[in-house]
Every structure is written in C-alpha cells, then in structure tokens.
Amino acid sequence: MRIYAVAVYLFLYIPIGIIVLFSFNAGRHASDFRGFSVQWYGKVLSNPFAMEALTTSLLVAAFTAVFASVFGTMAALALQSVRGRARAIYDAAIYVAIMVPGIVIGIATLIALVTLFGHLNDALALLWPGPPDTAPRLNLGYGSLIAAHTLFTMALVIVIVRARIAGMDRSLIEASADLYATPFGTFRQVTLPQIFPAVLAGFLLSFTFSFDDFIIAFFVAGSETTLPVYVFSSIRRGVTPEINAIGTMVLGVSLTLLVIAQYLLRQRRDTDTGAPS
Amino acid sequence: MSSKHQKPMTRKQFMRELRRYQKGSVTRRHFLGVTGLGMATAVLGAAMPGLAPRKSWAAGDIGDRVVLATWPNYHDAANFEQFTETTGAHVQVNVFGSNEEMLAKLQAGGSGWDVFVPTNYTITTYVGEGLIEPLELAKIPNYDAGSFEPRFSDAGTVDGTVYAVPKNWGTTGYAVNTEHTGGKALTTWKEFWDITREEFSGRTMVHDYQLTTIGNALKYFGYSFNSVDPQELADAEKLLLEVKPHLYAISSDYQPSMRNGDAWMTMCWTGDGKQLNADIPSIIYVLGTEGGEIWSDYYAVPKDAPHRDAGYALINFLLEPEVNAREVLAHGYPVADSRTNALLPKELLEDPILYPAQELLSALEFGAAATLTDPNRAELLARFKSA
Amino acid sequence: MTSPWVKRLLLFPATAWMIVMLALPLLVVVVFSFGERGPAGGYVPAFTFDQYLNLPARLAAFRNTLVLAPVGTLLCLLAAYPLAYFLAVKVDPRWRTLLLVLIIVPFWTSILIRTYAWIFILGGQGIPRLLEFVGIEGVRLINTRFAVLTGIVYGYLPLMIFPIYVSLEKLDKRLLEAAADLGSSPAWAFRNITLPLSIPGIATGCMLVFILLMGEFLIPALLGGGKVFFVGNALVDLFLQSRNWAYGSAVAATLVIVMLVTVGLYMKLMRRAGAQRDDVSLF
Numbered sequence: 001m002r003i004y005a006v007a008v009y010l011f012l013y014i015p016i017g018i019i020v021l022f023s024f025n026a027g028r029h030a031s032d033f034r035g036f037s038v039q040w041y042g043k044v045l046s047n048p049f050a051m052e053a054l055t056t057s058l059l060v061a062a063f064t065a066v067f068a069s070v071f072g073t074m075a076a077l078a079l080q081s082v083r084g085r086a087r088a089i090y091d092a093a094i095y096v097a098i099m100v101p102g103i104v105i106g107i108a109t110l111i112a113l114v115t116l117f118g119h120l121n122d123a124l125a126l127l128w129p130g131p132p133d134t135a136p137r138l139n140l141g142y143g144s145l146i147a148a149h150t151l152f153t154m155a156l157v158i159v160i161v162r163a164r165i166a167g168m169d170r171s172l173i174e175a176s177a178d179l180y181a182t183p184f185g186t187f188r189q190v191t192l193p194q195i196f197p198a199v200l201a202g203f204l205l206s207f208t209f210s211f212d213d214f215i216i217a218f219f220v221a222g223s224e225t226t227l228p229v230y231v232f233s234s235i236r237r238g239v240t241p242e243i244n245a246i247g248t249m250v251l252g253v254s255l256t257l258l259v260i261a262q263y264l265l266r267q268r269r270d271t272d273t274g275a276p277s
Numbered sequence: 278m279s280s281k282h283q284k285p286m287t288r289k290q291f292m293r294e295l296r297r298y299q300k301g302s303v304t305r306r307h308f309l310g311v312t313g314l315g316m317a318t319a320v321l322g323a324a325m326p327g328l329a330p331r332k333s334w335a336a337g338d339i340g341d342r343v344v345l346a347t348w349p350n351y352h353d354a355a356n357f358e359q360f361t362e363t364t365g366a367h368v369q370v371n372v373f374g375s376n377e378e379m380l381a382k383l384q385a386g387g388s389g390w391d392v393f394v395p396t397n398y399t400i401t402t403y404v405g406e407g408l409i410e411p412l413e414l415a416k417i418p419n420y421d422a423g424s425f426e427p428r429f430s431d432a433g434t435v436d437g438t439v440y441a442v443p444k445n446w447g448t449t450g451y452a453v454n455t456e457h458t459g460g461k462a463l464t465t466w467k468e469f470w471d472i473t474r475e476e477f478s479g480r481t482m483v484h485d486y487q488l489t490t491i492g493n494a495l496k497y498f499g500y501s502f503n504s505v506d507p508q509e510l511a512d513a514e515k516l517l518l519e520v521k522p523h524l525y526a527i528s529s530d531y532q533p534s535m536r537n538g539d540a541w542m543t544m545c546w547t548g549d550g551k552q553l554n555a556d557i558p559s560i561i562y563v564l565g566t567e568g569g570e571i572w573s574d575y576y577a578v579p580k581d582a583p584h585r586d587a588g589y590a591l592i593n594f595l596l597e598p599e600v601n602a603r604e605v606l607a608h609g610y611p612v613a614d615s616r617t618n619a620l621l622p623k624e625l626l627e628d629p630i631l632y633p634a635q636e637l638l639s640a641l642e643f644g645a646a647a648t649l650t651d652p653n654r655a656e657l658l659a660r661f662k663s664a
Numbered sequence: 665m666t667s668p669w670v671k672r673l674l675l676f677p678a679t680a681w682m683i684v685m686l687a688l689p690l691l692v693v694v695v696f697s698f699g700e701r702g703p704a705g706g707y708v709p710a711f712t713f714d715q716y717l718n719l720p721a722r723l724a725a726f727r728n729t730l731v732l733a734p735v736g737t738l739l740c741l742l743a744a745y746p747l748a749y750f751l752a753v754k755v756d757p758r759w760r761t762l763l764l765v766l767i768i769v770p771f772w773t774s775i776l777i778r779t780y781a782w783i784f785i786l787g788g789q790g791i792p793r794l795l796e797f798v799g800i801e802g803v804r805l806i807n808t809r810f811a812v813l814t815g816i817v818y819g820y821l822p823l824m825i826f827p828i829y830v831s832l833e834k835l836d837k838r839l840l841e842a843a844a845d846l847g848s849s850p851a852w853a854f855r856n857i858t859l860p861l862s863i864p865g866i867a868t869g870c871m872l873v874f875i876l877l878m879g880e881f882l883i884p885a886l887l888g889g890g891k892v893f894f895v896g897n898a899l900v901d902l903f904l905q906s907r908n909w910a911y912g913s914a915v916a917a918t919l920v921i922v923m924l925v926t927v928g929l930y931m932k933l934m935r936r937a938g939a940q941r942d943d944v945s946l947f
Contacts, residue, residue, distance in 0.1 A: 001746065001749075001750050001754055002750070002754075004746050004747070004750070005746075005747055005750045005751075005755075008743065008747045008821075009766065011818070012766075012767065012770050012818070012821070013770060014785065015770070015778050015781035015782055015785060015818070016770050016773065016778070016781070018781040018784055018785065019773060019777055019778070019781050022784075028552075028556075029532065029533065029536055029556075047354065048354075048367075049354075049369075049370050052369070067677075071677040071678055071681070072678070074674040074675070074677065074678070075674065075675055075677070075678035077674060078670075078671045078672075078674035078675045079675070081671060082671070082675075090675075090678075090682075093682045093686060093687075095924070095927065096686065096690070096920065096924075097682065097686050098872070098875055099875050099878075099879075099920055099923045099924065099927070100686075100690070100879075100916075100920055101878070101879025101881075101895075101896055101899060101916065101919065102879060103879070103881065103896065103899045103900050103903060103916075104693060104879075104899060104912075104913075104916040104919075104920075105686075105689060107381075107385060107903050107909070107912075108689035108690065108692045108693045108913075108916075109685060109689045110385045110386075110387065111385055111386075111689075111692050111696075112688040112689045112691070112692050113387070114385065114386040114387045115692075116684075116688070117387070139387065139389065139583075140387040140389065141389075147681070147684075147685055148685060150681060150685075151681050151682075151685040151686055154678060154681060156872070158678070159868060159872070160826070160827060160830065160868070163827060163830060163831065163864050163865065163868050164830055164834075166864060167831065167834050167861075167864065183667075183670070197830060197833065198830055201826050201829075201830060204765070204768050205768075205822075205823070205826065208768055208771045208772065208822075211772060212771060212772075212774060212775050214774075214775070214776065214882070215881075215900075219382075219385070222387055222388070222389040223344040223369060223371065223388065223389025223390060223583075224389075225369070225370075225371055227774060228774050228775070228776060229371075230372070231774050231776050231777060232374075232776055233349055233371070233372035233373055233374060234349050234350075234372060235349075235530065235776060235780065243777055243780075244777065246774075246777075247773035247774060247777040247778075248773075250772055250773055251769065251770075251772060251773050254769055254772045255769060258762070258765055258766075258769065262761065262762050266758070375904070375905065377705075377904055377905045377906070377907060378904050378905075380704075380705065380907065381705070381903060381904050381907050384705065384706045384907065402704045405704060406702075406704055406706070479804065485885075485890045486905075487905070487906075521891070524889075524891065525807060525889065526807050526889025526890055526891065527889060527890030527891055528885075528889055528890045533780075533783065533784075533787075534787070537784075537787060537788055537789045538788055538789070539787050539788040539789075539806065650703065650704045650705055652701060652906065652908065655901075655905065655906030655908065656721065656906075658901070658905075658906075659721070659722070659898065659901060659902075659906075660721075662890060662891070662893050662897070662901075663722070663724040663725050663728070663893040663898070664724070
C-alpha cells in the first residue's frame with residue numbers, strides 16, 4: 001500500500017521534476033537541454049506580461065474559490081430541506097452546470113454577457129445625469145471571469161459538500177436542537193466542523209480549477225490575460241524555458257506557503273491540546 | 278499636441294494630477310502632458326532639438342493603457358517600455374495562435390482590443406463584418422505608403438479605403454532534417470507528401486490549420502493554394518486521408534518535435550524555419566517549387582476600441598523605422614518598409630530563408646479571403662482530423 | 665435552517681448565478697443551434713433543423729469520446745482508490761493534510777505546462793530512449809491513444825481521489841477493528857464495510873471525471889498529436905477555427921443531452937444496485 005502511494009506521488013511529481021529541470025535550461029527551447037542557467041527566471045521576473053497574467057490568475061482564482069465555497073456551501077445546506085419540483089430543478093441545474101463543456105459555456109457566456117451588457121449600458125447611459133459618454137459602462141474583465149469560474153466551481157462545491165452532509169450523523173443536530181441551541185449555534189458547533197473537510201476540499205478544487213482554466217478565460221476575460229491564456233498563446237509557437245520558470249516559481253511559492261501553513265497548524269494544535277498530536 | 282491640453286486646467290485639477298504623479302500612479306510624461314507643463318517643454322524643445330519629444334506620437338494624453346492583440350514572439354519588449362515611458366500608456370499584450378481565433382473573438386464582441394495584427398486574407402472579412410474601422414492616417418504620420426512594397430501593403434486597402442497598415446511578411450514552406458534524406462535537399466511539395474508515405478512514415482507533421490494543410494495538399498496536384506473547387510478539394514482530401522496514418526502529428530507547434538528528433542519534417546512558417554536552421558543546420562527550410570503561401574501581417578484598429586488614441590499612437594510608434602528595425606532584430610520576420618530595411622544589417626537582408634530567391638517567391642500565392650471562410654474546407658479538415 | 669426565509673437567503677447567490685451565468689448562456693446555445701452560419705462565420709438568425717441533421721458529420725468524434733471517456737474514468741478510479749484508501753485509513757493523521765495537498769500542488773502549475781512535460785516524457789527522448797538501453801527498440805508512445813489515456817489519468821486523478829477520500833474519511837475505524845476482532849478477513853471487511861461506505865465518493869468521482877472527460881480537448885490535442893479527435897476538439901474547431909457557431913451549438917447541445925442521458929442511466933444503475941440510501945441524492 002505504501003509502495004503504491006509512493007508510486008502515485010512519483011507519477012504526479014516526475015513531470016513536475018522535468019518542468020523544474022528544464023526551467024534551468026541555458027538554451028532557448030524547453031525540450032532541448034543545453035546547460036544550466038537561471039537566466040529564464042530573470043526574464044520572467046522582468047516580463048511585465050507574464051507577471052501581470054500571474055497576478056490576474058491569482059486574484060481571479062482566490063475570489064472564485066471564496067465565492068464558490070461560501071455560496072456553494074450555503075446552497076448545499078439549504079437544499080437539504082428543499083423537496084419536490086424545486087429540488088429537481090436545482091439538481092438539474094447543478095448537473096448541467098458541471099456538464100456543459102468549458103468551450104461551450106465560455107463562448108455562450110461571452111455572447112450572453114455582451115448582449116446583456118449592451119442593453120444595460122444603454123440603460124445606464126439613459127439614466128446617467130452627466131454627459132452620456134461619461135456614463136459608467138459594464139465591460140468584460142475580472143468580474144465576468146470570476147462569475148464564469150464561480151458557476152462551475154460552485155456546482156462542484158455543492159456536490160462535494162452534499163456528499164458529506166449525506167453521510168453526516170444527524171442525531172447530533174437533533175440533539176443540539178433538543179438542547180435548545182440556536183440554529184446558528186448548531187451550525188457553528190455541529191454542522192460546520194463536520195462538513196469542513198468537504199468545504200476545504202471544495203475550496204482547493206475551485207482555486208485549482210480557476211487557476212488552471214484556459215478555455216473559459218480565453219472567451220470571457222475581455223482584455224485581461226490570465227496565466228493559462230498567456231502560456232497557451234506563447235507555447236504554440238515554441239516553448240521557451242520561460243514557461244517552465246513560471247511554473248516552477250508558482251510551484252515553489254505554493255509549496256512554501258503550504259509548509260508554513262502546515263507548521264503553523266501543527267503549532268496551534270500542539271498548544272490547543274497541550275501535547276503533540 | 279491635441280487641443281484638449283492647451284486648455285488651462287483649474288488649480289484643483291493641477292494639484293490632483295501633481296499628487297497622482299508624486300504617488301507614482303502616473304508617469305512623468307502623463308503629468309507633464311495633462312498639466313500643460315509638457316507644452317512648456319515642447320516650446321523649449323523647439324529651440325533645443327535635443328529636448329523635443331521625438332515624434333508626434335509622444336504628444337497628447339492618450340490614457341494609461343493600450344491593448345494589443347498579436348502573435349507570440351512578434352515584438353521587442355524594450356520597444357513597449359519605451360512607448361510607456363514616452364506616452365504614459367502601458368501596453369497590454371494578448372497573443373493568439375490563429376487568425377480564426379482573433380476573428381472569433383472580435384465576432385463575439387467585448388474583446389477590449391485597441392490594435393490587433395490580422396493577416397492579409399482576413400482584412401476584407403473584417404471590413405465586411407464591420408469589425409474594423411478605416412484608419413485615420415493623419416494619426417499615423419510614420420506610415421509612408423510610398424516606402425512599402427505594394428504587394429505587402431495593398432491588402433490593407435479595401436475599396437480605396439485604408440483599413441490596415443503593414444507589419445511584417447513571410448512564407449509558409451516546410452522544414453526537413455536532411456540527416457534523414459542522406460543529405461539530399463528536397464524542393465517540392467510533391468516530394469513532401471510522397472516521402473511521408475515512404476521513408477518518412479511516422480515522422481512528418483502538418484499544421485492544425487486548414488488554410489495551409491489543405492492548401493499545400495492542393496499543391497501536390499498543382500492546383501491553386503486557394504482552391505475551393507469541390508473536385509480539387511476531393512483530390513486533396515483523398516491525399517490527406519491516405520497520408521494521415523503516416524503522420525507523426527497534426528499540430529502547429531512543431532519546433533519541439535523537430536528539435537528532439539521525433540519529427541523529421543514539418544510544414545513551417547518563415548520565422549520557425551529560420552530559428553530551426555540557425556540552431557540545427559541540417560534542418561533546412563524549403564519553399565516548394567510548385568508554390569505555396571506568402572503572407573503579410575498588418576496593424577488594424579477594431580471598431581469601438583476602448584483606447585483608440587492610444588491604439589493609433591502605438592501603431593505610429595511601431596512604424597517608426599528605428600523602432601521597427603529593433604522589432605525585426607527581435608523577431609526575425611522581414612518587413613516591406615524600405616526605410617526600415619535601410620537600417621538593418623546586410624546579412625539579414627541577404628538571408629535566403631527570410632528573403633527567398635525571386636523565382637521561388639513568384640510562384641507563391643497570397644491566401645484569399647474565401648479560403649479562410651470556406652465552410653467546405655473547414656469540414657474537410659474536420660474529416661481529416663477525425664478519420 | 666428550516667425557516668423558509670433563511671433558506672431563501674442561503675439559496676439566493678446560487679440561484680442568481682444559475683440564472684445569469686447558466687440559463688442565459690444555455691438559452692444562447694439553444695437559439696444558435698437552430699440558426700445558420702454566416703458567410704464569414706459566426707451566427708445568422710434562422711429557424712432550421714439543418715444543424716441537427718448534419719450531426720452525423722461528427723459521429724467519429726462522438727464515438728471516440730464515448731469510448732475513451734469511460735475507459736479513462738475507469739483507469740482513474742483504479743489508480744485513485746488505493747491512494748484515497750491509504751490516505752483516509754492507513755496514513756498517520758499528522759501527515760494527512762500535507763499529503764492531501766501534495767496531490768493538488770502539481771495542479772497549480774498550468775495543465776499546459778504539465779502536458780508539455782508529458783510530451784517530453786513520452787516523446788523520443790523520454791521513455792522510449794530509456795527502453796532502448798534495455799534493448800527494446802522502436803517504441804512509439806507519444807501521439808497515441810496510450811499517451812492520451814496517460815494524460816487523462818494524470819490530469820483527473822485528484823478529482824477522483826478527493827471525493828473517495830472524503831467518503832472514506834468518515835469511516836469509523838472501530839468498525840474495521842471490530843470486524844477483525846470477530847475474526848473476519850481484511851478482504852471481507854473491505855468488501856462489506858469499506859467499499860459500501862465509499863460508494864457515494866466513487867459515484868461522485870466517476871461522475872465528475874466522466875463529465876469533464878466528455879468535454880476534454882487539450883489532452884487529445886497535445887498528447888494525441890491532433891490525431892485523437894474528441895467532441896471537445898470538434899467544438900473548439902467549430903467555434904474558434906471554422907466559426908460555425910450554429911453547428912457548434914447543435915453539437916454542444918447534443919453533447920449535453922448525450923451526457924444527461926448517460927448520467928441518468930448511470931444513476932438508475934447505481935440506485936438499482938442499492939448503493940443509494942434514500943437520503944443520498946446522486947453525488
């Protein structure tokens with residue numbers, strides 16, 4: 001079992017090792033190793049396009065993950081007590097939100113939003129007290145991108161949290177209610193701790209999905225460029241190690257944060273329980 | 278300098294701009310421009326030419342950003358920095374993989390682009406669909422029509438109106454690693470398709486692009502690269518379906534496979550051919566003697582560009598010969614502007630890959646608008662890929 | 665939570681999202697699918713069934729997808745289950761969070777970059793080169809169905825591991841201990857305790873992976889060398905290359921319907937297998 005686990009982690013990390021290795025390539029081309037160099041890191045750090053794309057992606061992924069996990073959990077909790085036709089409609093919507101391929105939802109969202117914004121902008125211009133050309137205009141950008149990513153990821157969170165709720169020990173909630181706990185108190189002290197792993201898993205999946213999505217962002221990001229869009233358009237005419245350097249840096253930063261978080265969590269747990277767990 | 282900035286500004290506005298400048302949220306150029314201090318500098322500059330803003334693109338408040346949709350590895354980043362320094366507008370670059378993608382994004386709307394780089398055969402489509410605007414040439418004084426070779430600039434003019442000004446040009450041929458041909462150089466598209474079914478089986482790549490893949494299959498039979506004739510397309514389809522089992526891949530990202538030796542031959546654009554040949558001399562770039570594609574890229578301004586003035590300023594900046602020469606040195610594609618060419622090193626202008634011999638060039642065809650939008654060619658490629 | 669007011673409040677954001685970001689775009693797809701392609705691509709309003717009648721032209725793409733998506737899902741499940749079990753049951757809890765997050769970390773580098781790494785590993789300089797050292801010549805891995813399936817397992821593993829882990833993690837280990845004390849074999853305990861408890865996780869994982877695979881286009885394009893053609897690839901080409909949005913919409917609508925039917929059948933099967941208690945909706 002342990003050997004198998006090691007094998008899976010190797011499977012997951014060998015390509016990562018290759019990416020890291022080639023980021024130190026002195027040559028211009030990612031697949032052709034010509035000696036060791038850190039020049040590509042310097043190139044990335046001084047490349048405003050890459051850095052801007054990275055910032056955009058991080059921002060979008062963070063907002064998406066927060067919205068999706070909060071709204072998704074809320075909906076999953078509420079749906080427990082929804083029955084009948086309303087429930088069927090919600091269930092169908094959740095399935096469909098997950099099922100529609102990214103390319104379809106990307107272009108359809110783009111067309112729908114462009115049309116919608118067109119009408120809204122006309123209305124805004126009419127209602128605007130100042131000269132019409134100074135009226136605020138809705139445009140595609142961060143907002144539409146986060147909204148589009150949140151649709152799919154929120155549905156994912158609902159699914160994951162619901163699976164957890166389904167297996168939850170309901171007697172605890174009933175006991176809590178019998179003991180005159182407020183519904184919110186019950187939620188905070190009984191429900192939330194039980195569903196938390198699922199919410200966290202949903203948060204991580206949402207962040208990952210948003211950070212990694214290319215096709216939806218390609219359509220609905222307006223003039224913004226996310227990292228996958230930047231990478232996709234750059235690599236189609238030759239992969240330079242710059243792309244590997246970006247990947248390695250993102251990985252390095254996330255691993256560092258992870259180690260710090262793990263360390264802090266363990267410390268807190270140790271002080272909470274007074275003993276190493 | 279635009280009239281807008283000769284109007285005196287109120288004290289309050291001045292202080293606000295000063296604070297923005299101090300906080301670093303606007304550049305010095307922007308500050309000088311909007312406050313009118315730039316006027317003073319300009320007047321001084323007239324007396325002392327060294328101080329003068331170098332060209333008209335430096336003048337006026339054009340906003341703080343400009344969005345450019347272009348191709349990968351097609352610009353010198355240092356030029357954009359200089360543009361930002363002199364105008365205060367930050368250049369935001371979106372890069373694309375095909376003309377169709379650009380067209381799809383503009384057709385869907387909400388692109389947010391101010392300038393983009395279409396290829397010759399797409400321009401009439403953009404005009405027909407009402408997606409681009411006629412250029413205000415007065416805003417692009419650096420565009421001197423007379424110094425451009427007409428065949429690389431005339432696709433920008435539709436019905437006598439200029440919609441686009443030329444950027445670079447190039448060809449579509451193929452790259453072949455002569456290590457595997459016994460050193461023999463190939464010369465025709467017929468050889469390309471024949472050898473793929475024999476010695477090169479499993480080693481050839483074709484573009485994931487209907488225009489070039491179908492076009493070069495048509496050349497096997499000596500038909501036009503742009504043919505939309507059903508019978509000729511049927512011949513090309515038969516050839517493609519026959520060849521498919523022998524292909525290494527259908528992909529427009531061929532450099533990695535050519536470099537690591539998995540692929541021996543691929544359809545190839547000028548710049549890639551040049552880069553492959555420079556690093557691995559046994560890979561040569563071939564223009565089929567039957568012909569093939571020659572293309573020319575342009576700058577154009579989409580309708581409803583959000584930062585229109587900045588877009589024009591950017592085009593004008595990039596067309597300045599010194600700037601354009603630096604661009605060429607960075608990306609390696611030829612330009613048709615004699616003023617720019619005068620600044621380029623001789624080796625570059627004599628390079629046979631970038632500037633092929635005249636008899637090879639004259640056999641080439643520009644892609645046609647109908648070739649791009651023909652639904653039958655699109656369906657043919659889908660059948661080829663899913664077969 | 666039973667108060668209708670609270671319930672409505674809780675559901676409001678999700679409902680708003682479903683209407684603006686899902687119903688509206690889907691309406692666009694349906695309307696477009698009855699339209700026509702403009703002469704230069706795009707969409708021209710019309711009311712015609714031509715797009716649907718023309719669907720057989722993408723039959724090969726549907727066939728490829730309907731074969732490779734279930735196979736890929738199954739491979740993912742086989743690869744993921746032991747690891748999820750290991751993480752939920754066997755591993756020291758102190759390391760659990762770290763190990764879980766380590767599964768997802770590789771996915772914080774772009775899928776494109778990772779897939780390019782696979783192009784290298786499976787390409788001539790990668791595994792085939794290693795095989796040459798042990799005397800096996802002429803192996804071709806890249807641009808085959810094998811490469812596509814490898815990429816699929818790699819890309820979708822976490823989506824399978826997480827739901828299974830979540831359902832196994834709830835497993836009361838005392839049950840297993842009790843079973844062992846009562847003399848039942850580990851195999852019996854797995855079949856009768858662990859596996860039934862993890863069915864909701866398996867169902868969720870398979871569903872997610874299958875559904876996403878049905879719309880996949882990057883992995884076949886990159887690791888299949890453009891020669892393995894999924895419906896996703898057909899859609900990308902239709903929307904981005906030939907810009908036949910009307911036909912693309914019809915293909916998309918059909919794909920969604922095919923998926924709904926498949927998923928519906930799957931749910932029925934699961935239910936008949938008795939995997940669902942009545943308080944568990946599919947997922």
